[in-house]
Amino acid sequence: MMKTNIEVPIRCTGVAVVLLKNTPSGHHVLLLKRAGSVLRDAWCYIGGGIEEGEQAWEAALREVREETGITQVTLYTSNTFDQIYSAKENYIYVAPVFVGYVNDDQDVILNHEHSDYEWLTVNEAIDRVALPGNDVVLATIEKHFIRKTPAAWLRVGTP
Template identity: 70%
Template sequence: MEEGEKAWEFALREIEEKTGITKVSLYTSNKFDQFYSPNENYIYIAPVFVGYVDVEQHVILNYEHSEYKWLSFNEAMEQVALPGNDEVLTFIEKHFVKRIPMELLRVGK
C-alpha cells in the first residue's frame, strides 16, 4: 500500500495494475485473512474484499504474471494453499454469491 492509501483503494489499484480490469463493484466482506509467520514472529491480517466484474471486461495481465483462469468455488477450494482460505471462499459464496450483498458493504462508490 502507498502512504495514505485505504485498503480498498489499494485493492482496486492492484486489480487494475495486475489485470487491466477497471470496472469493479467492490465490497468489503467483513472478513479478514490472517497468517502467522513463525520465522519472523508476526501476524499478517488483511481485509477480504469481493469484486463483481462486468462480463465485458477482458483480463490483460501485467509483466508480473503469465497466466490466469477463472475457477468455480469448488475448484478454487481445491487449489488454495493456506489453511483458512477455503473458509473465506465458503463465506464469500454464502454471503456474496447466494445472496445479494448489502449496499452498506460497498466501497469506492
C-alpha cells in the same frame, strides 16, 4: 516470580480481493498463478500492499487494475480477513478481503507478478488455492456474496 506474557504483533499492510463474474453457468472466481519468487506457481486471488495515503479499499481497486487490467469493479468489503502467522519473524499478518463484481466482457491482462489465470467455479477455486485459510475465505464469500445479495452498507468506493 511472575512471568510477563509477550504479545505477537499484528501487521496489516495489505489487502486481498476476490473477483466474481456472473456467467450463464453461475458465478466464477478469478485465480492468478504467481510468477515471482514468493509463492511461485501458487494459485491465489489478488493481493497487495497499501501505499502511503491510500485507504484499504483504494489499494484493493489499484491492485485489481495493476494485476488484471480490469477497471470496472463494483467493490464490497467482505468483513473477513486473510491471516498468516510468520514463524520466522513472529508476527501475524492480517489483510481485509474485498469482493469485486466484474462484467463478463472485461478481459484479464496480467502483469509481471503472474503467469496465468483462470475463472473457476467456487468449488474449483476452493480446491485450487494454495494457502490454508483461502478456502475458508472463498466459502464465506460464496455464502454472503454469491448465494445472497450483499448489504448495501458493505459497498465501498465510488458508486
